[in-house]
Amino acid sequence: MKVLCKGLSFCPTPMTDWFSLDLDLRRFFRKLRLKAYFSDVTSSSSVDAPTVSVTDKAAFTLQDTGLYNKSTFQQPNNVHAIETYVGLVNRDVQKLRSSHTNVRYHNNLNYVERQALSGLSLDRSITIKPADKGGAVVVMDSVKYEQEIYRQLNDTTVYELLTCNPTDNYQTELRSILNEALYEGNIDLALSKYLYIHHPNTPTIYILPKIHKHLTEPPGRPIVSGRNSMFNHISIFLDYILREYSTSNCCYVKDTSDFLIKLRSIPCHENTILATLDVTALYTSISHELGLEAVRQKMSSALVSIECEHVVLTLLEFVLTKSYFSFCGRFYRQCQGTAMGANMAPSYANIYMGIFEDLFVYTSAYWPQAVSWLRYIDDIFVVWSGSVEELLLFHQELNSIRPELQFTLKYSNSSIEFLDVTIIKTSTGFSTDLHVKPTDRNSLLEYSSFHPKTTIDSLPWSQLLRVRRVTNDAYVETRITEMCKKFLDRGYPTNLVTEKMERARVLSQDELLIPKSRTNKNERIPFVSTFTTISRQVSSILRRHWPLLQLAPQAIAFRERPIMSYKRCTSLRDKLVRSTYEKTISRTSKTFLSVGTGSYPCLGCSSCSKMIKGCIYDVVMAPKKSTLHRIVMRTNCQFLYIIYMRFFGGILVEVSASPEY
Incomplete structure (x- = not known):
């Protein structure tokens, strides 16, 4: 319990990872060479650069969006000052490594706490999650955690159980969509490569317990972790496009500061009623048809070209209708709404609510009673000049429009909470105070945490x-x-x-509350590395030899010393909180050299990329009947006496055996 009280953001003192440091230094040296190379290219380039015809330009290009693919450009290593700097830094780092073997550092966790942390990370009878709101750490019984997820997955109006892993089929469909858009000139080749991930991860679902609603049996907020999934880059691209339309509504609230600024212009009278409305499970309540129609209307009103609109709606429909995830070896598809956790989800929900307000809220007979209507995604703040009875009738009217879209209402004549603000009605206007929920905990980072x-x-x-x-x-x-x-x-x-x-x-x-604009662009080259016990020494080495770069022909590019940008080391959240739910844990360490039972690719042929891999249960699932078959050893395509079964779309299409069978 003492370990958990430190908070999930707490970072124990780490061991020095020399391999990661070497990678960080190599990336930094590459930045130096690129800086010098492109400094030369810029200075020697012609003023009259070739232009591209507007008619030849695609509707969407990767450069216009500010996104980028991972560069494989190999810069020449021909700047002697840089190569000398690299050699001296590597030499000093190697000396530091040699002298670091006997150095002892103070650990911010004692022996008992380290043992407790190890035990918590291996205990699968409990599931540790951060609370949905308030910053508390919630320790749940794993059985109850699993039951709560299945309770939500059993809602067939929102989720559908799939018979097989749909990744290959969806990848083929996505490739077809991108090829068509590329052929028609709607996207360029670079954007097409960015949107298609060749080896995607399978999204997984987890929940955040809502202890502010119930302490002992908290409902869960479903989150789909789709990092590096096939939808990840598409969602980032769609968020870039849709964000412009999602913030154009007159009731849009960006954050707490924006709300406080707008609150100052709202009149307050003696009979004014303060109210808040909250949409119940907005993300999973948006039907695909109405959501796509809302985006189409918003883009059409902004006079967007037909080509751009077609690209956005096609990709958005793919993300919405094909959204899938795994849980306990089974695959599910979300039939309604958007996955919470997707990059484009807030913008998509904002557009949907904006169109809903245009159609039904602003045209309501009760709308003149609303002095103010401000909305932050699904949370709405209302200043009401009418009676309580009229407010209740207005609430009933909103809930009767679309059965899947339900609002909860709170109102008061004196004060009310919205976001992290308590709004208090006074004789001179509105006063504000910091709102703290009853379930909030002191989740501030401990001073002993291993941070810079x-x-x-x-x-x-x-x-x-x-x-x-x-x-x-x-x-x-x-x-x-x-x-x-x-x-x-x-x-x-x-x-x-x-x-x-x-x-x-x-x-x-x-x-x-005065908005501040950032105009200064920092040109200093960043050294990005994980913060460890030797970060200060490495920083000193990098700065010590920096004057050597002033001898380079491109000295103007290195006039300022590098900026140290540290990534945090492993925190308690990384050790204890997992997006993938596991019932059991392997006793062996999980590394790329570990040998476990199951069916795995040989990494030497193209066919193995389609193999249904064994999981932590050492089983594979038959796609058609979802039956589980245990594998008692580690196998791949090079094993003898093996029967191979090829499935397509969940149908067995071929049975073959190894030649020696």
Whole structure:
């Protein structure tokens, strides 16, 4: 319990990974060579560059979207100053590695805590997840966790059980869609390559417990983890396109600061009623037909070309109708709504709600009673000038429009909560205070966590700024004191917290709500690496030899020293929280050299990429009947006395045997 109380963001002191450091240095050296190479190309290029005809340009290009494919360009290693710098850095890092073997560092977890952490990571009888809201750590019985997921998956209006892994069929369909768009000139070749992932991961589903609704039997918020899946890049591309249309609605709220700015222009009267509406399970409630129609209407009203509209709607329909995931060895398809966790889901939901408001909210007979209507995706803030009875009738009218779209209503004559703000009605207008849910916990990062000191020391200031931005003068002193106590409870030095507190007190809410624009572009070359016990020494080595680069012909590209950009090391979340649900755990370590039982590709032929691989249960599933067959050894296509069964679309099309059978 003491380990979990540190929070899932806590990072234990890591062991130095010299292999990862070597990769990070190689990437950094490549950036230096590229910087020098393109600095030469830019200076020697002609002013009159060839232009591309507008008529020859595709409707969507990878360059226009700001996305990019992984570069395979090999730059020449012909700048002597850079190569000398690389050699000296490698030499000093090798010396550091040789002298680092006997160095001991203080571990921020003692022996008992490290043993407890190891036991928690191996215990499959419990499932550890962050709470849906509030920052608490929830320890659930794995049986109840599995039952809650199956309870939701058994809803046949939303999910459909598939008989086989649909990845190959969906990949073929996607390739056909992209080839057609490429042939018609709607996308360019680079964008086509970006949208198609050759070896995609299978999406998995998990839930976040909603303990703010029930502490002992919390319902779960379903999240589909689709990182590196076939939908990942398509969803990123669609989010880039749809974001412009999702934010154009007059009631759109970007974040808390945007809401506070808009709240100031809303009139407040004595009989004003404050209300909030929340759409129940919005993401899974949007029918595909209505969602696609909403996007089509939004793009048509923006005078988007037919070609662009066709590309977006075709890809969006593919993502919505083919969205699938696995759970416990079974595959499911989402028949309704969009997967929560997809990049384009918020923009898609915003567009759907915007069209719904245009059709039914703004045209309602009760709309004149709404002094203000502000919406953040599925959360709506309403200032109502009518009676309570009219508000209830308006709520009933909204729920009667579409059975799958249901709203929950809360209202008050004095105060109400919206986002992380408590809005209080006063005689002079609206006052605001920081809203803290009853289930919220002190989830601030512990001071002993293995993070860069600059990151740790900046947290009190950023959180106190948030408190000052949200809270009016009447409540600010109390909230600042409460926030400072939270940091002190997490081990932060008193002098650090006191200094930040005094700085925050002199600021006003007005100046913090003024939008700030970032115009300065940082040209410093970043060294990106995982933060470890030797990061400071490596940083010193990189900076020590930097003056050598001033001797290069491209010295102007290296006039500023590199910036150290650290990735966090492994946290408790990485060790304890998994998106893939596993009933059992292998006793052997899981590395690419581990040998386990099951059916696996040989990695030496193209046919094996279609193999149904064995999972942690050492079984394979027959696609047609979903029956499980146990494999008692590790096999591949090179084994003798093996019968091969080829399936297509869940149908057995061929049975063959190895030549020696």
